[in-house]
Amino acid sequence: MRSGDDEAFDAMGRLGFGTNEAEVLVALHELGTATAREVSQAADVSRPQVYSAVESLENRGLVNVQHANPREFQPVTVEETGSLLTRRFERDIERVTDRLEEAASRREGPSEEREDIWTVRGREAVTERITQLVRDAEARVVFGVKSTDLLTEGVREALAERAAAGMDVTVLSTDAAVRERFADVADVTVFAPEIHDEEANHTGRMLLIDDDTVLHSVLGEEELPGTSRETAYWSAGSGFASTLVAMMERTLQAQTT
The missing domain is CATH 3.30.870.10 (Endonuclease Chain A)
Incomplete structure (x- = not known):
């Protein structure tokens, strides 16, 4: 990982990406289309870890897999990645706020004026x-x-x-x-x-x-x-x-x- 990427990788961690997933996704965007061996060399991640990371990224809709021999991986566009992440977290935020509103609706109101600061x-x-x-x-x-x-x-x-x-x-x-x-x-x-x-x-x-x-x-x-x-x-x-x-x-x- 390059030192200049620290903030970006920290942000990816907060978005739920594991370290290997983040490294592999960035490498794929640098390479465009690549095999596991090429990604492993670019990201300094072992090939078994590349396969595991790609599987996770594919499940999120962030990577396409061509089932050739050897298999090749290609990331979706940056714009599509942003849209997918936005929709995912909007849904998560909506679920959280709905649950909190449900919990708040069961709260009993104060019986007297409160002097809260x-x-x-x-x-x-x-x-x-x-x-x-x-x-x-x-x-x-x-x-x-x-x-x-x-x-x-x-x-x-x-x-x-x-x-x-x-x-x-x-x-x-x-x-x-x-x-x-x-x-x-x-x-x-x-x-x-x-x-x-x-x-x-x-x-x-x-x-x-x-x-x-x-x-x-x-x-x-x-x-x-x-x-x-x-x-x-x-x-x-x-x-x-x-x-x-x-x-x-x-x-x-x-x-x-």
């Missing part, structure tokens, strides 16, 4: 939580973001969709590049807030949804060069959330008057 760690997880909360909004969304690297296209699209649906959408950022990304989005109010608190330097993103949901994320030390850790705290329908909503509203009123 939830924690979400990791930039991708925080982004997904923000996107979902925005899409669930019914009347108002206020989104604050520190910089463009924290404003994904998915979040931007969700905010634009809520605005198009007639909701009150406001975006706050001291970063002119962030504000520019909403220049062509109709019905979204954008402005640069005045920030005096030095602690705000650690704030990554903030979100206010309707009158009962808030999220606030903070940035930590670099996890990887150029990438900061992000942790978000959010609450919905609780006394804690109502208190934070009121505080945010007072701050917004002070900024806009």
